[in-house]
Amino acid sequence: MTMPSPPPRRWSGALFALLLAGLVVASFASLPLHFGAFFTADALGSTAEFIAGFAPPEMASGFLMKTATATAETLAMSALGTLLALAAGLLLAIPAAGRFGRPLRGFVRAVLNVLRSIPELVWASVLLIAAGLGPFPGTLALAAHTAGVLGRLFADALENAAPLPEQSLRTNGASPMAAFFYATLPQTLPQMLSYTLYRWENNIRAAAILGVVGAGGLGQMLKFHLSLFQMQKAATVILAMLLLVALVDAISFALRRALTR
Structure with missing residues (x-):
């Protein structure tokens, strides 16, 4: 009785891990990283003095109302930008x-690459x-970039769906x-909604950053008060950002959990 031959070894995984390790080593070797500079007496003293300038946060009623308005504006930017991206991403994902046909598939995927690369x-x-x-x-900027991300994810989900029900x-x-619409789309819809909720979480953070270039919301307030060294008002804006991100994360987690039940 002959023994079965052992399966052939696959070296692709080991080669990939070796290349990745080499890339990490080369990154550390090529970048001028000075971790010790963070722990010098001057650096620690300057950091502590800078952080102390944020306390206590500004709690005047007028400023809190202004911050609440900017928070609602940031939330609206992220939600509307995500909804626009959801519609555009789904429309582009079908040909992608x-x-x-394959020629249109390649063209649309190139468009999606451009949208999400910028x-x-x-x-x-x-x-x-x-x-x-x-x-x-700012809302259109979120929609353009997110449409490229969601379009690519949706297209991959559609291509990986089981073909038998549609056939x-x-x-x-x-x-x-x-x-x-009756076979393939229902299979991928929960995954698409999960991708959309995750991108909404990211867009909350992105919407806050976009205000730095003048796109409104909390980011614009933060840039304004930091440029005038009004640290206590900037601390209030930062706290509003943290609360908004935590709220959206909790809502998104609850919705994703409901979808997977």
């Missing part, structure tokens, strides 16, 4: 998944020139689009 700050800087200061260009419907006389 190869539903209308950071939100760059999109906002370009749109601010066209639309002026305020939350509108069964088409065999029984359903049109291609009807089979897609």
Whole structure:
């Protein structure tokens, strides 16, 4: 009785790990990292003095109302930008998944690459020139970048969906689009919603950063007060950012948990 031959060894995983380790070592060797500079007496003293300037946060009622308005503006920017990106990403994902032929698939995927390769700050800087200061260009910047991310994720989810349910419907006389909407899309919809909620969490942070370039919201307030060295008012804005991110994270977690039940 002959013994079965052992399966062939796969060296691709080990080679990838070796290349990754080499890249990490090369990164540390090429970058001038001076970790000890963070722990010198001068650095620790300057950091403590800077942080002490933020206390206590500004709690005047008028400023709190202004901060609450900017918080609502940041939340609205992120929500509307994510909704616009959801619609655009889904429309682009269908041809990007190869539903209308490979040439169009390649073209749409190239468009998605461009959309998500340009950071939100760059999109906002370009749109601010066209639309002026305020939350509108910031919202469009979030939508443009997020549409590229969601479009790619949605397209991959559609391509990885099980083809048998759609093929069964088409065999029984359903049109291609009807089979897609009744078989493939329901399979991927929970995953798409999970991706959308995760991107909404990211867009809350991005919306706060976009205000630094004049796109409104908490970021614009933070830049204004930091530039005038009004640290206590800046501390209030930072606390509002933290509370807003925590609130959206909790809502997103609850919604994702409900979707997976």
